[in-house]
Amino acid sequence: MKNVEVVILSGFLGSGKTTLLQNLLDQEKKHDRKYAVVMNEIGNVSIDSDILSDGTRIEEIVNGCICCTNKSQLEKAILTLTLMEQPDVIYIESSGIAHPMEIYDTCLSPVIAENIFVKSIMTVLDGPLWLNQKRLSLKIRKLLEEQVRYADQILINKMDLLNNLEYEKLLTEVNGLNPLAVKKMTTYSKISLEDIAHREEKVTVAHEQLHVENHLHVSSLTYLFEEPINRGAFMEWLNEIPSSIYRIKGFLRFDNEPDYTYLFQYAYGVPYFIESEINFSMNLVMIGENLNKETCIKQLNGLRHSAKKI
Numbered sequence: 447m448k449n450v451e452v453v454i455l456s457g458f459l460g461s462g463k464t465t466l467l468q469n470l471l472d473q474e475k476k477h478d479r480k481y482a483v484v485m486n487e488i489g490n491v492s493i494d495s496d497i498l499s500d501g502t503r504i505e506e507i508v509n510g511c512i513c514c515t516n517k518s519q520l521e522k523a524i525l526t527l528t529l530m531e532q533p534d535v536i537y538i539e540s541s542g543i544a545h546p547m548e549i550y551d552t553c554l555s556p557v558i559a560e561n562i563f564v565k566s567i568m569t570v571l572d573g574p575l576w577l578n579q580k581r582l583s584l585k586i587r588k589l590l591e592e593q594v595r596y597a598d599q600i601l602i603n604k605m606d607l608l609n610n611l612e613y614e615k616l617l618t619e620v621n622g623l624n625p626l627a628v629k630k631m632t633t634y635s636k637i638s639l640e641d642i643a644h645r646e647e648k649v650t651v652a653h654e655q656l657h658v659e660n661h662l663h664v665s666s667l668t669y670l671f672e673e674p675i676n677r678g679a680f681m682e683w684l685n686e687i688p689s690s691i692y693r694i695k696g697f698l699r700f701d702n703e704p705d706y707t708y709l710f711q712y713a714y715g716v717p718y719f720i721e722s723e724i725n726f727s728m729n730l731v732m733i734g735e736n737l738n739k740e741t742c743i744k745q746l747n748g749l750r751h752s753a754k755k756i
């Protein structure tokens with residue numbers, strides 16, 4: 447059996463991992479290479495796999511972080527893909543709170559290690575978030591550092607939102623943590639396949655075990671809207687949510703244009719709406735620290751009644 451390349455995509459919630467994955471898969475397609483994806487989500491619904499749904503072979507691991515509770519599922523997913531698909535490459539998109547070394551460790555499991563080799567651990571770093579770390583808890587800040595420290599390659603992403611001075615400051619800090627990794631400035635995680643840095647050492651590095659999910663009370667809530675909602679009321683709600691809600695993603699329809707479906711993305715206060723060609727169910731996944739699910743559900747229930755009846 448051939449030795450399958452594995453590329454681990456790491457990086458905090460909303461940093462640009464799925465954007466990177468989409469870019470890389472587009473290029474793999476052009477190079478006529480066979481690829482497969484393991485996708486891990488903290489929530490119980492995978493919005494990201496809907497975004498990719500163009501026939502890509504995906505093994506989804508939902509409802510928990512692969513580095514904490516689902517290591518055996520990751521092992522099984524890689525084994526299934528290598529045996530059944532025999533791809534040239536498997537991309538593992540880890541959940542935003544995963545420690546890259548935990549995933550790397552799993553890839554060294556005797557059950558799968560002889561059929562794969564880890565080509566690279568790539569960490570996508572959210573530039574603006576890095577510079578605004580003060581508002582994050584200490585444990586999350588520690589995790590951001592670890593994701594940088596153990597990468598072979600670091601994409602300093604969202605460069606469109608940084609000025610030169612901010613970039614210089616960030617680069618100095620990142621170099622201090624991981625001088626050896628290859629660094630690249632990116633906007634929308636744009637990097638060419640040829641530029642993926644190859645991993646040098648093959649041994650596991652000792653690292654701190656950071657099972658953030660367990661210690662930090664990072665949790666998720668999935669909410670389903672059955673009917674289109676009012677956009678104004680939704681935006682008002684969004685302006686009021688606490689900063690401990692780091693990430694929201696999902697699909698939405700609004701009462702003034704009920705035939706249009708939008709992919710909604712929200713990372714650290716910045717909302718994005720992208721028109722979707724497929725009418726996905728209106729699932730909204732929210733991820734945050736100490737998420738008050740009861741309050742969120744109550745507020746989202748309120749939005750149901752905000753829509754004009756169509």
Ligand SMILES: Nc1nc2c(ncn2[C@@H]2O[C@H](COP(=O)(O)OP(=O)(O)OP(=O)(O)O)[C@@H](O)[C@H]2O)c(=O)[nH]1
Nearest residue numbers: 459460461462463464465542603604633634711718
């Ligand atoms: N302005 C700006 N936005 C970006 C950039 N890269 C990604 N985004 C946006 O940031 C949001 C999150 O990007 P994703 O690629 O979904 O991030 P992720 O790391 O996969 O998120 P999780 O899976 O939740 O951890 C999306 O709305 C992207 O379009 C960038 O370079 N600049």
